[in-house]
Amino acid sequence: MVPMQSVRVIHLAADDVSLVLACFAHDLPLVLHWGARITATDDDLLAFALAEQRPGLDDVSDLPYRPSVLPEHSRGWFGRPGLSAHRAGAGWASSFRVDTVVVDGTSVSEGVIQTGAASVTVEAQDEQSAIQLRTEIDLTATGLLRIRAGVRNEAREGSPLEVEDLSVALPVPTRATEIVDFSGRWAHERQPQRHPVVRGMHARPSRRGRTGLDATTVMLAGTPGFSSDAGEVWMFHVGFSGDHEHALERGDGTLAFRGGELLLPGEIRLAPGEEYTGPWVYGSHGEGWDSASARFHAFLRGVSRSAKRDRPVTLNVWEAVYFAQDSATLIDLAERGAALGVERFVLDDGWFRGRSDDRAGLGDWSPDPAAWPEGLRPLADRVRELGMEFGLWVEPEMINEDSDLARAHPDWILRAREELPARYRFQQVLDLTQPEAFTHILETLDALIRDIGVSYLKWDHNRDLVAAGHPATGAPAVHAQTRALYRLLDELRARHTDLEIESCASGGGRVDLGILERTDRIHPSDSHDPIDRFEILRGTGLLVPPEMMGSHVASAVSSVTGRSSDLHFRCAVAFLGHFGIEWDIRDLSDAEQTELAAWIARFRRHRRLIQTGRTVGGGESDPWAPSMRGVVAEDRSEALYTIVTPRSTPDTLARIRFGGVDPGRRYRLTASVPDTLGPPWQIPDWLRAPRSRRRRRSCSGVPGRPAVDGRVGVPHLPSGASRGRSPPRGGRVVNGAAARRDAALLPPMGWNSWDCFGSSVTEEEVVRNAEFLAAHLATYGWDTVVVDIQWYESDPGHHDYREVSQPELDEWGRPLPAVSRFPSAAGGSFRPLADRIHALGLRFGVHMMRGVPRAAARAATSRARCAWGHLREHRGSRERVPMEPGQLRRGHGFGRRSGVLRLARGAVRRVGRRLHQARRRAVSPGADGGDRRVLASDRSQRTADGTEPLAGKAAVDRARGVPAQPRAAVADLGRFLGRVAAGARAVPARRAVGAVPAARGVGGCRHAAVRADRHPRPCRA
Structure with missing residues (x-):
């Protein structure tokens, strides 16, 4: 038994999350608890820590080992070790001894410390292997946990320290028995998949040199059946834009997330005095993944320098003109966009020298004289005259072999062999690790931004890194290339403090906190088909807040899937995001112009709520229920939801739960675009828009507005209001705002x-x-x-x-x-x-x-x-x-x-x-x-x-x-x-409020509704 005075226990608590760490004697810290907030005395925490010292069995060492945040093979851990490093094959079995534990600048030598959000730094040494280990653990004010580790070669001479793997571990309770992660492909990113936790390692590596179209941006583990608003959930993310891995490892009585950078052979070779630090790895806990997701959103809103600014409505011209660019056409588009209410105009691919298609020109970042004889400044000036910002598409990390830059500097192309890697989209990768190439790109972009007056860059990355080596040596370069990208972005943002940058990578191929800490939004997918886009946005939104996801309305016929959809459907799906247009608006009919302008105005009215509210996902357990996304105000005084039925369902009337609202309040529900429900004869009376002359009144005394009960989250219909009418289906939507805390109360x-x-x-x-x-x-x-x-x-x-x-x-x-x-x-x-x-x-x-x-x-x-x-x-x-x-x-x-x-x-x-x-x-x-x-x-x-x-x-x-x-x-x-009373409504008092009959309207049958005295189990609508 380790004496009590040799145990250091640290309890960090923020929001409704607690993290309890323990260092026994000089061992690396282990996680005693990460989850719901706890209240405990110092004696309780010491007893809790000592209880972790479990008795040994015949097949374990005499000193049983609980894996730390960096598990060590030398201590008897037979899973994946946290550090794999060696010197010419020796010194690989590291064993660290903790020297110092510091909490927000205060050293902790023994006993217990309890505090709020804080940073913990643990330094340890392996004197025999001459390695110093530094572990940083932060708990933010909103309850988000992050951790990273770094090693330093302390040897004075001799062979370099080769680091093959450095991954941290975040333990979770074994009651988490299900995993949800994501996969996908181009134009179909972040599709969820659920499976049980089994013994061994469930790993999701990505070796594409970027996050990856098929990669999981987050990995979730939770109690059985966990959903957006139910069950205990732990969410895990590796915040790195290069090769990386998410994993969940189940051992003997242990369960832990594992994550870090994936290193190629020989990629990290540390000379004496050099060090390597892995990426931040993030963890979030909550009741339902909406709660866990909210911590990531709060973190990103805290580091984003554009978070306090209203997100401008964007017009991107890619799907309007593609490569066929000329000044007159683009100015016409800008003028039409301004008339609709657009606030940012973005000139996409095709503006630079030799760029008549995607086979040439990348790297030659100056306007094509054939298309732009006077340069881009006249267009940019006209855009600003119209009251809009001017944005520009670039792909600085890429190069076409058919370009002046490639011909002048063939040695600036990443390659591991003498021959060039396989082309992707007719392009190669520019070696930003070379100082000359880095400086050339930095100064070129700096001049473009300054000379043209660019306020926004759409930064693309249209291929994976294959055989990406340094040209001179062939050594792997993915790690160094990713770090060079970060330096390039940081330097540009330092020079242009008002510049905003969008991260695009074949659509949603680079979505992680490493890139999002340096950009202002991401392009979730190249598909604007609303059917696919809705689920893509929902999956992406677990990590990314809505205002940082570009959401554009494209043409009626999708350029990716060929499906057709109504304008209101496309607008509603794009609404809960950074709203924009990617469409040839010269072809709009008068009716389409009117409707699109109305949607733009609607977004501008609600965008503060969208970019400050808490995202909710609906949490529907019924796979055939309509899909929902929403945002709820921080004080829960109002909420905004988009509800979509993307396919026909076997049920004519499925219940909808409005998540995130306050159970102690009543809300008034407004269908802000009721016509999107379907033909007029299918729209329930309570969802019809109020008319100027004939104002329909609900029993709450508000024109056409039923109330919503925060306890069950469904609209309470007036007696006789719904007469067997079906909900939206087949691509129909409801977009509504629930507001007014002073709304009339409903029957109890x-x-x-x-x-x-x-x-x-x-x-x-x-x-x-x-x-x-x-x-x-x-x-x-x-x-x-x-x-x-x-x-x-x-x-x-x-x-x-x-x-x-x-x-x-x-x-x-x-x-x-x-x-x-x-x-x-x-x-x-x-x-x-x-x-x-x-x-x-x-x-x-x-x-x-x-x-x-x-x-x-x-x-x-x-x-x-x-x-x-x-x-x-x-x-x-x-x-x-x-x-x-x-x-x-x-x-x-x-x-x-x-x-x-x-x-x-x-x-x-x-x-x-x-x-x-x-x-x-x-x-x-x-x-x-x-x-x-x-x-x-x-x-x-x-x-x-x-x-x-x-x-x-x-x-x-x-x-x-x-x-x-x-x-x-x-x-x-x-x-x-x-x-009879102010706002009282004529709903039968015996009916279970919120229990809408599955096949009949509320007023259609006396016995259709659930009654409390006959059904002691409440109706969960």
Whole structure:
């Protein structure tokens, strides 16, 4: 057992993440915990550390070894070692001894240190091998972990130190049993693949000299079934733009991410005093990958110097003109773009000498005199006159053999053999490791930027590195070439502080934090087909925030796939990104110009939210559900979603979950482009756009806007709003903004006494059901208990209504709770029962009939003319409220096909005001009974003029001598029934809010919706 004083424990905590490191004696640090934030005393952490010293077994060493952040073979680790290095084949079994551990400049010699976000530096020596090891571990303020290691040759003479591999390890708990990583190809990048964790190494190497079109940008491990918003997830990324590897290694009781640079033979040979430092390797933890992804986004937004600037709408002319460039055409495109609202104009490939196709010209970075006799300055000036920035395409790392530069400097082409490597796109790779070549490119680009006034470079890289060696020696050059690229970008940005750079590499072939720390956005893919692009953006977005992903609208027929798509579909897919156009806009029809300009204006209105909000992926577990991407404001006050159904599905109506919103708030949902749903007859009423003359009102009182419940994340439809209509499918989209924290609240979810107990429920039965609700369902939002109709009847005698009510009334003609059923109401109030329900953390409501009880009418009380009976405008309304129901459930008792009496509009408004002043809500249940007859009992209503018409089927009315009500009364009720209280909506109170029937509209069938008392498991919409 190692003595306690020889253990150094470091606990870093930031956001909701904790990292606990331990150094036993002089051993390298190991990770005790990386995951959810923990709270522990110093003694707890010391005990936790000592518990890691496990007993040995027959097949392990006498001193059992837990792998550190740099596992060592010499300590008994039989997996992949962290360092593979030697001197002419000797000194390869390194064994390091820690000298110093420093936390934010403070040395830690023993004991425990607990702090927030911090940097830890550990220095160790292997004196026999003459190697110094330096390990840096950072936890950022947003909970992102990063780690890197470096070695130094401490020998004074002798053979160089050859480093073959230096990779770090980030352990994760073995409860992470599934992996998600990505693969792909050109124009189809970052396609997810999921598989189980198995013993051994799951490795994803990339040897393309860049990140790679088929490479995984991130690797995820998580608990079974983890998704965007569910399950515990660990995300891993190697931030390097050259050869690299992501891996997950499962050993004996261990599981760890492994990652670092892939080194070619002889690539790192350290002379005495020289050192090599590997790339930063990043780790992120979260509940669902949206949470883990948010840490990467926050990091990139923190290092990006353009993060605070609004992302300008971009017009790239590549797919408009390709290589056929001339001044008149480009100026025409610029003018048309400016008229649409474009803010940045980018001249793509084809502007430089000899560039009539892709076979020649790379390396000769001056305007082609045939196409640009006056140079590019006139075009750039015209672009700026139009109020736009001017951008230019370059590919500085590449060279065509058919170019003046290649003919003058054939020795500047990377090659490992005498013959040149195989051509890719008719080009070779320029050796930036040679000082002369590096300086030539730097000064050429500097002059272009300065002389033309370039504010934006689209920096392309259109081939992999094959047999990339130094021309003079043939030694491998991928590592040095990547580092030279970083230096070139850093120097250009230092000289031109306002310059923005886009990283493009055959589309999305170079996407990593190494390049993104030096550029302002990436080109995710050469495919603008919205069907493919949606998934590409979703996969890329796990690492890259939306404003750093170029998202362009191209022509109706994709140049890559040949598929056709509507303009609104293409715009909606491109919307949640850095929006732009890559299309010959000279061919736009008037309608297309109008629509595209509207989308540009829409993006400009919402771009601050897009570039500052948190990205959510929907997390749909149903593979046939519509696909969704969204951004949610940092304070969760608003959100923006794009929903796409890219293919036909077997389900006509799949539920959509709006992730990321606040469970404690209600949101108002706006379909900002409702026409994209499909033909008009397929668009639900609640998603129709409000019209200037005929304004459709939802029951929330907002034109055409249903609300969204943050608990379940689905729109709550007004009663009868959706009549069996299907959701978008086959490439249709919904693009909506949920906003307004002051949106009207929705009817609550909970338990209602009617279905199980009818009018006979007792206080004991109410309390028992409330206790069950509080114990099992309240955490899901089912938090309301309602005592339904005829609680004032002492003995109804049966489950249903008592046909002729004989309640006990107070002096105002109001019914009192039946003491025989509700003993605590002996004082004439539900207050004791309400207090008992409130003590359970629930809300309490009672059913209130609209109208005056017949007994009150017979007694000719002074308040008989009130159209709303119990809910008095003055004293009566105030006296009802102290009974403390948090909700008043207002019934009207009409079947779906019954007649409807005319209501007094003024009475409706007055009641609404009184309820609002008393901070109470009313819920209208709508028609309870389909075809149920409505009899002349306590359901009768007294109108404002004192008459007492009946409502029911025509036959019932005639039998009782009641005159038929005019059809206009139906319209009156529809207009005013939903506004009893400010913003209250006419949704049946017993329905599970958010449970939309799979085949029928909300109002289509009485029994279509889930009910709390019949389904104790809440509906997860």
